[in-house]
Amino acid sequence: MKKIAVDAMGGDNAPQAIVEGVNRALAEFKDIEIELYGDEAKIKDYLTATERVTIQHTDEKIDSDDEPAKAVRRKKKASMVVGAQAVKEKKVQALISAGNTGALLAAGLFVVGRIKGIDRPGLLSTLPTADGRGVDMLDLGANAENTAHHLHQYAVLGSFYAENVRSVVKPRVGLLNNGTESTKGDPIRKEAYSLLSADKTLNFIGNIEARELMNGVADVVVADGFTGNAVLKTMEGTGLSIMGVLKEAVKTGGFKAKLGAFFLKDSLYHLRDLMDYSAAGGAVLFGLKAPVVKCHGSSDAKSVYYTIKQVRTMLETDVVSQLTEVFTSKED
């Protein structure tokens, strides 16, 4: 039985969306048990699952505008912190939250803890590609600064994730750079390029440019946290702007445009689904002693369900133990 802690109070649609996602996951997966952290009365309003689920009542919660590290230190009774503590004490095997990202990163690092030998856990998400396969990118912003050595570790982490969680055989790893030639980039990128080339356990395919990210040229792409964060947000922002402009054009385009949109409905849905990352689950703070996964703040029940599914796969393939083994043996 896989035991997963879920913060019921995090995100814009909590606790309803969170609890409804849990209901769906429990109905589908018979090998998981969910521990919900949050306001018991409010949770019960939506909880229809009756078995393999428990509620740990908490009065406190971390708000989206709380200062992350401080909130984790001071709000010891907050749903997210109590959940992280349960992971640390091995009462549960993983933690999911749609709450304050910074606070979840802090709870992950300071309560759950890093795998020995991993200097900087990275935030990893599976981003959409036009061919529908997706690409695992990290670091998406857990760190504001990174060294070449960190980028090398991200490559190892990303490969492990793609291989175990997404069943990609020999994942193609690319280094995000400002050109494809091997001599491109700043000193960090140049050093990372040689570290990645020298590591024969990786299927390193060289530098890739952000323009190619959605083309499916790589299965894993590594970047420093600052650039990774900017790329992720640009992708989201551009996608939302385009869809917004298209919607507005249909709305103001009169009868003809509305008729067109009606006939084109299926194609537009297809596009929306492609840009919707939620089926791949949430963003993993990868490199910790247990899976700690962030759902988007605006997650609906479906995203929560998919994130539980993702965490279930991570537990099933035991990807964290495998990582631990690799990094522990490197340390020796």
Place this chain on the structure above:
Amino acid sequence: MKKIAVDAMGGDNAPQAIVEGVNRALAEFKDIEIELYGDEAKIKDYLTATERVTIQHTDEKIDSDDEPAKAVRRKKKASMVVGAQAVKEKKVQALISAGNTGALLAAGLFVVGRIKGIDRPGLLSTLPTADGRGVDMLDLGANAENTAHHLHQYAVLGSFYAENVRSVVKPRVGLLNNGTESTKGDPIRKEAYSLLSADKTLNFIGNIEARELMNGVADVVVADGFTGNAVLKTMEGTGLSIMGVLKEAVKTGGFKAKLGAFFLKDSLYHLRDLMDYSAAGGAVLFGLKAPVVKCHGSSDAKSVYYTIKQVRTMLETDVVSQLTEVFTSKED
């Protein structure tokens, strides 16, 4: 009379698209004179303009896969290099090329030269926003590394550009960062934040996230060249991927989808126009002693025409002399 050098041999559609763009610009603007650099016979195949245009024949040209700095040093007779030389010798006032970006940057820096006091000229483009106003972003990749001091100079450069070339009153300047709070980012961003806040000649509005770039929250956004390059390419790649998926969906969606696309045609064209940056002109290597502007490699005659229009505005407002004055007085 404004004299502009145009490299006829650069870009995927040279010399045809270049020369056709020149024809159109000469017909429209009576106060410009164009000097075309390249293969005389090939240029004449497309040149219909008969006045205010001269051809400087060159046998050599820089190819897209030439190593930039080396090419500029060795191919002294290449159309792009001869054009840059003409700017240096003040025979012409500006240079436009759709050729090898790195080589144009090198020709700009080493042949045309920096304005005294500007450490690192930045590559600036007007990127599309959903409200159609556009945002000037720099550095888009002229440099792989930048200090906080460079970011401060970019803010001054970007403000000058927005105000003079795009007639934006008191341009709102944002700092690209991984969060909006003033304490966000790596040490470079934190230092840049205080430099920008302290400069009362700027209308600094604080940190902005890449997600907001297309929302029109700022008129100018400054970034280091590595991140700026990644953001620009992500925007291009995401836009192209979305349009590609939509096209594919229409193509394979049968009669219904095709009918839909037909009725929605105007709205889709509107979207395409929004994502098409070419009406704002090319990318300026800003901070040089004269305007040096890069057209996209895949430029058509329309983009070339718009870039000439942009350079004409830069010459008309004398933005480079104004910049020179500001930076020279700072040096004193």
